[in-house]
Structure formats: structure tokens, C-alpha cells
Amino acid sequence: MDSLKLSSGLIFIQLVLLAFVFNSANAQLKVGFYKDTCPQAEAIVKGVMDQVLKVAPSISGPLLRLHFHDCFVRGCDASILLNSCTGQAEKDSPPNLSLRGYQVIDRVKAALEKKCPGVVSCADILAIVARDVTAATLGPSWRVETGRRDGRVSKFSEPLTNLPPFFANISQLLTQFRSKNLSKKDLVVLSGAHTLGTSHCSSFDSRLYNFTGKGDTDPTLDSEYIARLKKICKAGDQITLVEMDPGGARTFDNSYYKLVANRRALFHSDAALLDNTYTKAYVKRQSVTTDGSTFFKDFGVSMRKMGRVEVLTSKAGEIRKVCSEVN
Numbered sequence: 001m002d003s004l005k006l007s008s009g010l011i012f013i014q015l016v017l018l019a020f021v022f023n024s025a026n027a028q029l030k031v032g033f034y035k036d037t038c039p040q041a042e043a044i045v046k047g048v049m050d051q052v053l054k055v056a057p058s059i060s061g062p063l064l065r066l067h068f069h070d071c072f073v074r075g076c077d078a079s080i081l082l083n084s085c086t087g088q089a090e091k092d093s094p095p096n097l098s099l100r101g102y103q104v105i106d107r108v109k110a111a112l113e114k115k116c117p118g119v120v121s122c123a124d125i126l127a128i129v130a131r132d133v134t135a136a137t138l139g140p141s142w143r144v145e146t147g148r149r150d151g152r153v154s155k156f157s158e159p160l161t162n163l164p165p166f167f168a169n170i171s172q173l174l175t176q177f178r179s180k181n182l183s184k185k186d187l188v189v190l191s192g193a194h195t196l197g198t199s200h201c202s203s204f205d206s207r208l209y210n211f212t213g214k215g216d217t218d219p220t221l222d223s224e225y226i227a228r229l230k231k232i233c234k235a236g237d238q239i240t241l242v243e244m245d246p247g248g249a250r251t252f253d254n255s256y257y258k259l260v261a262n263r264r265a266l267f268h269s270d271a272a273l274l275d276n277t278y279t280k281a282y283v284k285r286q287s288v289t290t291d292g293s294t295f296f297k298d299f300g301v302s303m304r305k306m307g308r309v310e311v312l313t314s315k316a317g318e319i320r321k322v323c324s325e326v327n
Contacts, residue, residue: 061197075310
């Protein structure tokens with residue numbers, strides 16, 4: 001009995017210490033972290049992004065996804081940006097091969113280094129850029145907490161186990177989000193980012209041609225939409241891109257939820273949101289609202305929460321001078 005009490009006590013102390021460490025790191029993030037060391041930081045980022053989006057508006061979705069893919073692997077530490085001489089960094093891993101926008105982040109970093117050398121982290125740049133591209137595509141804006149520092153480690157294997165795959169079911173999605181201290185509401189809200197950008201056919205073609213290995217289609221995908229997608233994506237197509245929100249892939253809005261509700265979302269992981277009572281209710285609610293939608297406000301809240309995942313602060317990590325330096 002005494003040993004059981006001792007064991008329980010030790011577990012409790014470990015949980016308290018973990019909570020303390022987690023909350024201490026988050027407490028060092030704050031809005032306006034650079035107000036004394038680089039007061040123009042966010043204005044500099046916005047200036048570069050305005051220039052970029054003027055000539056390449058389609059880069060908004062990929063830049064938003066960079067922040068997601070970074071935070072889910074080793075936390076929001078800009079490890080997604082690191083290069084590897086041997087092709088063994090996160091960006092070389094299969095889930096990240098379709099990511100774009102690295103040169104844009106380097107361009108933003110160069111502008112910041114010119115004005116405030118060695119001050120603004122690459123991890124904070126990713127968070128600020130994610131907010132700016134969302135706002136620039138008519139989506140919400142929010143106050144970005146800053147103070148993150150950059151990690152030094154980037155491993156090929158880690159995205160494979162930490163990033164929610166496009167074929168995930170609802171149980172897998174909820175488990176992976178919980179592991180990052182994110183809720184089922186965060187899951188369904190952050191999934192709404194799929195209103196921006198495109199996807200390769202290869203990310204969903206099994207739903208069109210070989211869903212269970214018998215040459216069949218996914219019964220949860222609208223049959224008319226399947227026919228339309230088959231005209232664009234032939235079996236085995238690794239190159240063609242399809243808009244995730246047809247006709248609106250450059251505008252941030254709640255159309256994603258209408259697609260999910262009508263069984264026209266591209267990924268199985270999107271369709272899976274209808275397999276949980278809470279996420280399904282959220283999808284249905286957002287799919288029928290317009291001016292009364294809470295999605296924009298919810299998105300800002302969930303983005304800030306995701307931006308706190310496993311951050312490095314204080315003396316942990318470093319401030320890279322070049323975001324894509326070799327790991």
C-alpha cells in the first residue's frame with residue numbers, strides 16, 4: 001500500500017512539473033515581444049508579404065501550411081526550414097515534399113536581418129507570415145504572440161509520425177491533436193485552413209480509384225464530385241494540382257465547411273470530421289452560416305493556441321541568421 005501511494009505521488013509530481021514547464025515556456029510568449037529590440041518587425045514582415053502576394057497570390061496557402069507543419073513536429077521552432085546535406089531533414093520527408101514558400105521566408109528574414117540583425121527568430125516569422133497571408137486573403141487577423149526561438153534539430157523520420165496524414169480517421173486525428181495539447185474544436189477549426197490552396201491528385205486518388213484495394217471509390221465522397229475529379233486526376237497522377245476549395249482557393253472563408261458537409265472535401269481526413277458528434281456539429285453550423293459565422297474568431301484563437309506548441313524560449317534554442325541553414 002505504501003509503495004502504491006509513493007508511486008502515485010511520484011506520478012502526480014511528474015505531471016505537475018510537466019505542466020509547470022509547459023506553462024513557463026508559454027508564459028514567455030507575448031504580443032509585442034520585439035517592441036524594444038525590433039519595433040518595426042511585424043511591419044517589415046507585412047511589407048515583404050505585400051510585395052510577394054502581389055505577384056504570387058497562390059503562395060498564401062503553402063505559407064500558411066508551413067506554420068502547421070512546423071508546429072506539429074518538435075513544436076513551433078522553425079525546424080521545417082532547416083536544410084540537410086544528406087536529404088534527412090523534415091522538409092525532405094514525404095509529408096513535406098509538396099510544401100512551398102521557403103524562399104519567401106528567407107526573403108523576410110533577410111529584410112529583418114538588415115534592420116535588426118540577430119533579433120527575430122525564424123519560428124516567429126512563420127507565425128507572423130501565417131497571420132498575414134490569412135488576413136491578405138480576406139480572412140481573419142489576430143495578434144501574434146512572439147518570443148519563440150529556433151531549434152537546431154530536423155529529422156526526416158519525425159514528420160511521418162507527428163503530422164496528421166490526409167488518410168487519417170477521426171480517432172487518429174483526435175489523438176494527434178491531443179498529443180499537442182489541442183482540442184477537438186482546434187482540430188475542426190484549424191482544418192478550415194483547407195479553404196486555401198491546392199493539392200496533388202496523389203493525396204486523394206485512392207478515394208477515386210482504389211479505396212479498399214478492390215478498384216472501388218470512397219462511398220463517403222459525393223458521386224458527382226468523383227466523376228468530376230476523375231476528369232482531372234487520372235489513376236497514378238503525381239503531378240496535377242486540384243483546388244481544395246474549387247473556385248475559391250485564394251480566398252479565406254467558410255466554404256470548406258460547405259464542402260465537407262456536402263461530402264465534397266478532397267481528403268479522407270476532412271470527411272472524417274463528420275464521424276464525431278462535436279466536429280460534425282461544428283461543420284454543419286459553419287456550413288449554413290454567413291455573417292453570423294464564428295469561424296474567423298475561432299480560427300484566430302486556435303492559431304494562437306497552436307503557436308504555443310512545444311516552443312523554445314529564453315535561453316533554449318537560438319536565433320538563426322539564415323532560416324534555411326544546414327542542419
